[in-house]
Each structure stands twice: as C-alpha cells, then as structure tokens.
Amino acid sequence: EAQVTQNPRYLITVTGKKLTVTCSQNMNHEYMSWYRQDPGLGLRQIYYSMNVEVTDKGDVPEGYKVSRKEKRNFPLILESPSPNQTSLYFCASSGSTGGNDYGYTFGSGTRLTVV
Amino acid sequence: AQKVTQAQTEISVVEKEDVTLDCVYETRDTTYYLFWYKQPPSGELVFLIRRNSFDEQNEISGRYSWNFQKSTSSFNFTITASQVVDSAVYFCALSEPSVGNQFYFGTGTSLTVIP
Numbered sequence: 664e665a666q667v668t669q670n671p672r673y674l675i676t677v678t679g680k681k682l683t684v685t686c687s688q689n690m691n692h693e694y695m696s697w698y699r700q701d702p703g704l705g706l707r708q709i710y711y712s713m714n715v716e717v718t719d720k721g722d723v724p725e726g727y728k729v730s731r732k733e734k735r736n737f738p739l740i741l742e743s744p745s746p747n748q749t750s751l752y753f754c755a756s757s758g759s760t761g762g763n764d765y766g767y768t769f770g771s772g773t774r775l776t777v778v
Numbered sequence: 779a780q781k782v783t784q785a786q787t788e789i790s791v792v793e794k795e796d797v798t799l800d801c802v803y804e805t806r807d808t809t810y811y812l813f814w815y816k817q818p819p820s821g822e823l824v825f826l827i828r829r830n831s832f833d834e835q836n837e838i839s840g841r842y843s844w845n846f847q848k849s850t851s852s853f854n855f856t857i858t859a860s861q862v863v864d865s866a867v868y869f870c871a872l873s874e875p876s877v878g879n880q881f882y883f884g885t886g887t888s889l890t891v892i893p
Contacts, residue, residue: 696881698883703787704885705782705869705884705886706883708881751821753823755823766813766815766825766828766871767881768825769823771821771822772821772823
C-alpha cells in the first residue's frame with residue numbers, strides 16, 4: 664500500500680529535550696515536506712526537500728532541522744523543543760515538485776506536546 | 779497577505795442540505811494549481827481534487843462539485859445532499875511552481891452536518 668508513515672503518532676516531551684519525528688514514504692517520491700497545523704492558522708510549511716541532500720526552508724523553519732540522506736526518509740528534528748512548538752505535524756510526499764501532480768500524500772500526523 | 783482565504787471558519791447544515799465552501803486565492807502567476815483536502819475527525823488529510831490554472835472547466839464527482847473562476851480568483855466547493863460523514867475540516871490550497879515550490883493552505887472551514 665502506497666503510504667507515508669510518521670512516528671510517533673503522539674508525543675509528550677519536556678522543554679529542551681531533543682526529539683526526532685520520523686517520516687518514510689514507499690512511493691519513490693522525490694518531493695517531501697513537513698507541515699505544522701495550528702488552530703486558526705491552517706497548515707504551514709516548515710521545510711521541504713526536492714530530492715536527496717536537497718532541503719529548503721518553508722514558512723516557519725525556526726527551531727526545526729531536517730535531513731534527506733535517503734529518498735524515502737525525511738526526519739524532522741527539534742534540537743531544543745519549546746512549548747510554542749506544541750502542534751500537530753504532518754509529513755507529506757509528492758511525485759512532483761510542490762505536489763503539482765495529484766497533490767500530496769500525507770502521513771497520519773504526529774501530535775506533539777511540549778511541557 | 780494571505781495567499782488562500784477561506785472566510786468561512788465554521789458552517790453547520792442539516793443533513794441533505796447543499797453547502798458551498800468558499801475559497802479565494804491570490805497569485806500573480808499564470809501557471810498555478812489549486813487543491814481541496816478533507817480532514818475528518820480522525821485527523822488525516824485526504825486529497826479531493828487538483829485543478830491547474832488553464833482548466834476552468836467545473837468538475838463533478840458524485841455529490842461533490844467544484845467551481846473554478848479565474849475572473850474572481852475563486853475555487854469553491856459544493857457538497858450536494860450533505861451527509862453526516864461529510865463533517866470535517868476542509869482545506870483549500872494553492873501551489874505556485876515558480877515560487878520556491880511552496881504549497882499554501884487556507885485556514886480551513888469546519889463543516890458540521892447535523893442529522
């Protein structure tokens with residue numbers, strides 16, 4: 664089954680404790696992206712990657728890191744999480760730049776709480 | 779400025795009523811793509827439709843229909859004979875291939891269908 668797999672689904676952590684949210688897709692997609700969803704703000708892009716070793720900032724990159732060492736994986740790293748990073752996070756992939764073919768395929772989401 | 783505006787934050791309708799979700803976008807590009815996504819209470823994001831800027835033909839898929847009007851920069855979504863299962867948050871999105879491969883989401887419209 665074609666899918667984007669994110670882990671974990673739920674995570675509660677403390678301020679300053681480094682964490683990684685994993686994202687993996689099995690569709691051989693070149694384009695991957697991370698979004699956060701907050702009430703009243705919709706989804707905002709954090710980082711995106713057009714291919715292996717190619718990443719770029721989205722609208723809200725501060726406090727996040729990403730890496731794209733393999734085509735299928737695109738982890739999101741919070742080096743020192745803060746409470747304002749409490750949010751619902753989505754990983755997405757697409758077979759073409761910016762999701763222009765049939766849109767993105769999204770992961771199931773990761774609900775992160777930073778206390 | 780917001781690239782994608784969904785002015786309706788919340789809508790409630792009684793089952794079997796028709797409902798239209800509005801989406802207004804802003805772009806200077808001649809080539810762009812528009813999308814609608816559905817987010818049911820379970821939280822996942824489900825792709826509904828993609829439209830490119832050169833195709834203004836309206837589309838119907840079962841009870842769903844989309845009205846794309848470049849003259850008013852609108853891409854509205856109508857659900858005919860609404861059902862309880864249509865209750866969800868609906869997001870409109872814009873992609874501008876020429877501008878950093880970003881994908882802009884509206885803030886979403888929460889639709890509640892009352893039985």
